[in-house]
Amino acid sequence: xxxxxxxxxxxxxxxxxxxxxxxxxxxxxxxxxxxxxxxxxxxxxxxxxxxxxxxxxxxxxxxxxxxxxxxxxxxxxxxxxxxxxxxxxxxxxxxxxxxxxxxxxxxxxxxxxxxxxxxxxxxxxxxxxxxxxxxxxxxxxxxxxxxxxxxxxxxxxxxxxxxxxxxxxxxxxxxxxxxxxxxxxxxxxxxxxxxxxxxxxxxxxxxxxxxxxxxxxxxxxxxxxxxxxxxxxxxxxxxxxxxxxxxxxxxxxxxxxxxxxxxxxxxxxxxxxxxxxxxxxxxxxxxxxxxxxxxxxxxxxxxxxxxxxxxxxxxxxxxxxxxxxxxxxxxxxxxxxxxxxxxxxxxxxxxxxxxxxxxxxxxxxxxxxxxxx
Ligand code: BMA
Numbered sequence: 001x002x003x004x005x006x007x008x009x010x011x012x013x014x015x016x017x018x019x020x021x022x023x024x025x026x027x028x029x030x031x032x033x034x035x036x037x038x039x040x041x042x043x044x045x046x047x048x049x050x051x052x053x054x055x056x057x058x059x060x061x062x063x064x065x066x067x068x069x070x071x072x073x074x075x076x077x078x079x080x081x082x083x084x085x086x087x088x089x090x091x092x093x094x095x096x097x098x099x100x101x102x103x104x105x106x107x108x109x110x111x112x113x114x115x116x117x118x119x120x121x122x123x124x125x126x127x128x129x130x131x132x133x134x135x136x137x138x139x140x141x142x143x144x145x146x147x148x149x150x151x152x153x154x155x156x157x158x159x160x161x162x163x164x165x166x167x168x169x170x171x172x173x174x175x176x177x178x179x180x181x182x183x184x185x186x187x188x189x190x191x192x193x194x195x196x197x198x199x200x201x202x203x204x205x206x207x208x209x210x211x212x213x214x215x216x217x218x219x220x221x222x223x224x225x226x227x228x229x230x231x232x233x234x235x236x237x238x239x240x241x242x243x244x245x246x247x248x249x250x251x252x253x254x255x256x257x258x259x260x261x262x263x264x265x266x267x268x269x270x271x272x273x274x275x276x277x278x279x280x281x282x283x284x285x286x287x288x289x290x291x292x293x294x295x296x297x298x299x300x301x302x303x304x305x306x307x308x309x310x311x312x313x314x315x316x317x318x319x320x321x322x323x324x325x326x327x328x329x330x331x332x333x334x335x336x337x338x339x340x341x342x343x344x345x346x347x348x349x350x351x352x353x354x355x356x357x358x359x360x361x362x363x364x365x366x367x368x369x370x371x372x373x
Pocket of ligand 1: 333
């Protein structure tokens with residue numbers, strides 16, 4: 001009896017020691033210590049995969065494409081129509097949260113269904129937020145000093161909190177088949193070093209911007225009890241690491257260091273800028289024990305860009321040991337003939353896109369290992 005008790009205690013001690021050891025071995029930790037098991041697993045697996053290849057992502061891919069629109073029951077994508085595989089990363093946007101449809105006409109109820117289905121199929125969901133000015137009809141592109149007014153003590157603070165309640169309700173509704181919260185990579189207040197959004201550098205101080213982030217994440221996690229959120233920071237084109245980090249909310253708030261860059265990826269002419277930007281983001285991410293990603297890019301799918309997928313995008317991403325460590329690249333939406341960033345059937349870029357998919361370095365939905373275990 002005694003012996004077996006000693007044995008059990010021994011096993012327990014070993015188990016704790018081993019558990020702690022394996023935990024401290026994982027260099028990258030989520031900023032949310034209460035993150036759900038699936039959220040933790042996703043982060044760990046993203047980190048692992050980042051060493052091996054690049055995940056491909058597309059905004060609104062399941063909702064519509066060039067010349068078609070989905071309903072809640074369909075699972076379709078221009079990416080699938082061209083290459084027979086789905087993106088590994090599904091991008092969504094909750095601009096106009098509180099309305100029936102988002103900023104681009106996607107019904108929020110359908111978006112919920114597609115997010116859960118994407119998760120069930122083993123994919124990854126990332127949510128950006130082209131938020132209008134809270135409590136007004138003014139768009140994300142409002143050039144006014146709003147951020148200071150949303151912070152505690154500001155005249156729009158309560159309005160902002162009410163908006164966050166809507167965001168929280170949306171995220172809380174995302175449940176997997178076992179009732180578990182679906183992990184989300186949340187990427188609000190993006191491209192903030194530009195001046196085109198109200199949260200941009202011209203319209204708030206670095207400190208106000210950081211406070212906005214912290215308020216938002218604390219509210220969702222601590223007040224609303226959401227623990228399925230991985231956070232992603234994503235400046236636009238930048239000139240230096242200092243500029244990239246100027247408004248960084250801090251290692252305890254950000255899990256993924258992203259970067260939005262259309263300009264330097266337009267052609268191979270600007271490869272030096274593109275590669276340096278990617279290198280810088282990966283280097284900073286490594287210094288901070290975080291994951292790096294190219295969170296938005298893309299070109300029009302026209303004849304001028306026919307070989308873009310392999311000769312520009314993949315060439316830049318695989319140009320060096322550090323650029324290869326990006327976790328994913330996401331291209332923006334296929335709104336129609338006016339705006340299209342992923343190949344679609346008949347597009348002049350289709351062959352190049354197929355070659356991009358066939359490259360062993362790229363990872364699509366069907367290539368993913370289990371991400372939530
Ligand atoms: C922009 C454009 C807009 C769209 C917005 C939010 O880049 O695609 O048409 O409304 O993103 O998705």
